[in-house]
Amino acid sequence: MTSLRSIAWDEPEAQQCPDCGGQRYKVSGEVDEDEQPVAVYIAYLYHHDGMHEVFLDLVVGPWEEDADPSERLTFSTRTGPVDDGSIATTLLDGGYMTSDDPMWGTKVSREDGLVHPLIPTVWRYLDSIVEEVPAIAGHLAPTPPGRPRRWWGSTTPSSAARPGRSWRRRDRRC
Ligand SMILES: [Zn+2]
Numbered sequence: 001m002t003s004l005r006s007i008a009w010d011e012p013e014a015q016q017c018p019d020c021g022g023q024r025y026k027v028s029g030e031v032d033e034d035e036q037p038v039a040v041y042i043a044y045l046y047h048h049d050g051m052h053e054v055f056l057d058l059v060v061g062p063w064e065e066d067a068d069p070s071e072r073l074t075f076s077t078r079t080g081p082v083d084d085g086s087i088a089t090t091l092l093d094g095g096y097m098t099s100d101d102p103m104w105g106t107k108v109s110r111e112d113g114l115v116h117p118l119i120p121t122v123w124r125y126l127d128s129i130v131e132e133v134p135a136i137a138g139h140l141a142p143t144p145p146g147r148p149r150r151w152w153g154s155t156t157p158s159s160a161a162r163p164g165r166s167w168r169r170r171d172r173r174c
Contacts, residue, residue, distance in 0.1 A: 006031045006128040012045065012135045020048065027135050030063070031125045037063035039125050044097060045139045052139050053080035057098045058125060060118060061105055072105025074098060075113050075122045079130060079140060087140055089126060091119075091171050114171065 012025035024046050031039040040063055043056040056079065061072030076092040091114055095107030113119060130136055 002033050004033050004128045006132045008133050008135060031128055041129055043136055051081060054136055054140060055097060059104050069103045069105055074104045074107045
């Protein structure tokens with residue numbers, strides 16, 4: 001049994017949302033396994049139309065000082081409410097939010113990601129981030145602990161928030 005731990009490096013940073021001009025928050029940090037960094041994440045917290053969503057780039061791979069960035073892989077996800085009001089995570093095309101900087105390694109498409117040998121690991125890291133980073137957990141789960149994670153602010157997810165992408169799809173329930 002290994003020990004997985006997710007932390008944020010800083011307090012959430014308020015930014016202007018490039019889509020609507022409103023406010024979003026950026027949270028970045030790392031996932032450690034047995035006290036070694038195994039992934040770095042950048043998450044953006046949105047509340048479009050009262051809907052709480054997290055778009056997250058997860059960069060899996062070696063993160064030691066002298067690590068080779070070309071060995072890293074970027075997976076991206078959207079976590080938020082889906083049709084039935086529950087919260088689920090959907091795999092997106094990788095590197096949705098990150099730049100083309102080589103430090104992010106290779107961006108993995110949704111199609112490749114869903115069948116990628118690392119996808120169980122990606123979900124495991126995601127679970128750790130979503131549950132353990134207070135800013136992210138709090139953004140997604142306003143219900144008291146022990147209750148099923150259910151979204152109460154909105155009944156229908158707005159697929160219009162990101163044209164061309166469907167959030168109806170549910171790869172993983174939180
Ligand atoms: Zn916005």
